[in-house]
Ligand SMILES: NC(=O)C1=CN([C@@H]2O[C@H](COP(=O)(O)OP(=O)(O)OC[C@H]3O[C@@H](n4cnc5c(N)ncnc54)[C@H](O)[C@@H]3O)[C@@H](O)[C@H]2O)C=CC1
C-alpha cells in the first residue's frame with residue numbers, strides 16, 4: 001500500500017523537467033454512460049492495495065493521496081467481512097455494527113464519518129443526510145437504493161453506490177423454492193410435524209410443471225427467474241413498464257391485469273417507487289385466478305397486505321410467500337408484531353403462508369460478492385474520485401495517478417449543473433498544466449475531475465483556496481477532504497457544493 005509518506009517524499013523531490021512530461025489523457029475505455037451497466041473494473045487486489053492493471057498486464061503503483069487512517073467508515077447491518085477487509089486493508093478506520101440504527105442515533109454517529117455502508121434497513125433520509133457534514137459517499141451493500149434519499153445526497157455532493165446484480169441469482173433461487181413449497185403446502189406440513197402431528201394430504205397440492213408463472217418486473221431478478229422456471233416446465237408470462245426481450249419462450253403481457261388473470265403464481269420484482277406502491281391492492285388481487293399464489297421478495301410497499309389477508313381468508317389466494325414488509329425489525333432477535341405492522345398477527349395466523357425475514361439476497365455467495373463489489377467502489381471513490389457505477393452522480397473516470405507522476409494533483413469539483421460554473425473553475429485551472437480533464441452531469445449535479453501536473457504544495461493550496469472562493473457565486477464549496485494530510489501535502493483536492 002502506498003502511503004501519505006510516499007506522497008510526501010514524492011512531492012518533496014524536485015524532479016528533473018523531463019519527468020514533468022507526463023503521459024496524458026488515456027481513457028480506460030470503461031462505460032461512462034449514466035445508464036450503462038457497470039460490469040466490474042479491471043482491478044486486482046495485490047497485498048493490501050487495489051492496483052489498476054494496464055492493458056499490457058503490467059501494473060503501476062498507485063499514488064495514494066492522503067493519510068488513509070483519517071477516513072472514518074461506519075458499516076451497519078452486518079456487512080460481509082469481504083467488504084470490511086478491503087476497507088481495513090486501505091488503512092481506513094472501520095467500525096462495523098451488526099444492526100441498523102434508529103434515526104437519532106444514526107445522526108449522532110454519521111456526523112463524524114466520511115463513508116457509511118448500509119443494507120436495506122438503514123434509512124438515510126434528507127434529515128440524516130443534512131446532518132452528515134463529513135460524509136462523502138454511501139455504499140449500499142445490496143441492490144435497492146430506495147432507503148437512501150439519493151437526490152438529496154447528490155445535492156450535497158454525496159455519491160451513492162450499490163451492487164446492481166450480485167444477489168439476483170440468490171433471490172431467483174429462493175422464489176423457485178417458494179413456488180414448490182406453496183404448491184405442496186410444505187410450510188404447513190413442516191409446522192405440523194414440528195408440533196408432532198402427522199397430516200398426509202394431497203388435496204390442494206400440485207406439481208408446478210405446466211403451471212403459469214407471472215413475473216411483475218422483468219429485470220435482473222425477474223429474467224433470471226424466468227429461465228429457472230422454464231427449466232421446471234412452467235410457462236412464463238411477465239409484465240414490465242419497459243418493452244423487453246423475453247428469454248426462452250416467455251411472453252410479455254401488455255397490461256398487469258392481463259397478466260394477473262392468466263397466472264397460477266404471481267411474483268413481484270419491481271423497485272420501490274411511487275408507482276409501485278400498493279400496485280397489488282384489492283382490485284388487482286381480484287383480477288388473479290381463484291386459488292392462485294402470490295409471492296413478494298421486492299419491497300414491502302408493493303403489496304397491500306390487509307387486502308392480501310382478506311383474499312387468503314376468502315380462499316381467493318391459496319398461498320403466499322412474503323420476504324419483505326412495510327416496516328421491518330432493525331436487527332436479529334427483534335419481534336415481528338402488531339407494534340411494527342398493525343396486521344402482523346393476522347398475517348402470521350394464515351394457512352400456507354411462508355414468512356421470511358428479508359433473506360432473498362442472504363447467501364454466502366451473494367454477500368461475499370456484494371462486499372467486494374461495493375467496497376471496491378468505495379475505495380475507488382475515496383482514493384481517486386472515480387464515480388463509475390454511482391446511482392446518483394454522473395459516471396466520471398480518469399486513469400489513476402501513479403508513482404511515476406508524483407507531482408500531480410487530482411482536482412474533483414462537484415457542483416450544481418447551472419451555466420457559468422465551469423467558466424469559473426476553468427479560469428482557475430487554466431493557469432496550470434491540466435494533463436487530463438473530464439466533466440459530466442446528471443440531472444442537477446455536475447462532476448469535474450482534472451489531473452494537473454507540475455504542482456507543489458503552495459500551488460495546490462492556492463488552487464484549493466481559489467476553488468473554495470467560488471462559493472461566493474452561489475455554489476458554496478466545502479470539505480477539503482485531502483487538502484490537509486498529516487504532512488500538509490495533499491495530492492487530491494476535493495470540493496463539493498452544498499445546496
Ligand atoms: N428480498 C431481497 O432480499 C431482495 C430484494 N430486491 C428487490 O428487488 C427489486 C428488483 O430487483 P432487480 O430485478 O435487480 O431490479 P431491476 O432494476 O433489474 O428490475 C426491475 C424491473 O422492474 C421494472 N419496473 C419498474 N417499475 C415498474 C412498474 N411500475 N411496473 C412493472 N415493472 C416495473 C423495471 O422496468 C425493471 O425491468 C429491487 O429493486 C429490490 O427492491 C433485490 C434484491 C434482494
Ligand SMILES: O=C(O)CCC(=O)C(=O)O
Nearest residue numbers: 119120142143144361362
Ligand atoms: O440483503 C439485504 O440486506 C438487502 C437485500 C435487498 O433487499 C436488496 O439487495 O435490495
